Amino acid sequence: MAQALLQSAVEFDARPQAVKPPKVLAVKGLGKAWSSQQRVLDDITFDLHAGELVAVIGRSGAGKSTLLHLLNGTLTASEGEMIAWRDEVPVQDITRLNRREMRQWRSECGMIFQDFCLVPRLDVLTNVLLGRLSQTSTFKSFFKVFSLTDRARAIELLQWMNMLPHALQRAENLSGGQMQRVAICRALMQNPKVLLADEPVASLDPKNTRRIMDVLRQISGQGISVMVNLHSVELVREYCTRVIGIAQGRIIFDGHPNQLNDNLLHQLYGDEISQLT
C-alpha cells in the first residue's frame, strides 16, 4: 500500500508542470522608514513574473506609492533587497546600484506617475521622445536630438493610443485622459521590462478609465510585467491577474483577484470599505 502511494506521488511529481513565465524581480524583506518614528513598509516579499498585471491595493496611506517608488529606485529602501532577473538568472540587487546602473534600471522599469509628469510647454511628440532620455547621450538629449528610429517608434505609439492627431499640440492643452495616454507612450519609449503605474485612473472618467486599463492589459499581454496601484476593487477583479494587498505596511494578501472576499477587504480597508467601488 505504502509502495503504491509512493509510486503515485512520484508519478504525480513527474507530470509536466504549467510553465511559469520568467521571473523579472524578486523582492525580499523590503522595508521603508521615513524616520525612527514612522515606518511605512515592512518585510515586503514577492516575486514578479513577465506578463503579470498586478494590482497593489490598500487604504489611503498604506504605502502603495512608496512601494512603486522603491521598485523604480526613485526612493531608497531602508532594508531588504530587490533582485532583478534576466534570462532566468539573478543579475543585480536594485538597492545597491551606483548611479550609472540605476539609470540603466530605470530604463528597464518604466513608471507612470500620478500627476503624469509631462513637460507642459513641450508638444506631445517631444514629451514621448523624452522617454528615450535614459538611453540617449546627455549632448543629444540636451539638444533634443532623437534618431529617426526613435521618432518612428514615438509616432507608432501615439498612433496605437489614438493620440497621433495631437502629436504637435502642447501637453498643457490636453485632457487628463489624453495626458495619461501620452505618459504611457513615454514610458513605453524605454522598452521597459516592468511598467509601474501609480493610480493611473485616479482622475479619469469611466470611459477613459477603461481605455487606460485596456491598454495596461495589452501591455502585459506583450510580456511586460505591469504593477498598478488601484482603488477600485471592481477594476482589480476585471483586469488584473494578481493582487497584492497591503495593510499596516505589510503584505496581507497575495493571490488571484477571485480570492478577494469581504473579510479580506475589511482587513485591507477597515472603515474606508464603504468608499470602495
Ligand SMILES: Nc1ncnc2c1ncn2[C@@H]1O[C@H](COP(=O)(O)OP(=O)(O)OP(=O)(O)O)[C@@H](O)[C@H]1O
Ligand atoms: N516624503 C515623505 N516623507 C514622510 N512621509 C511620507 C513621504 N511620502 C509619503 N509619506 C507617508 O508615507 C505613508 C504612505 O504614503 P503612500 O503615498 O505610499 O501611500 P498610498 O498607499 O499610496 O496612499 P494613497 O492611496 O492615498 O495614494 C503616508 O503616511 C504618507 O503620509
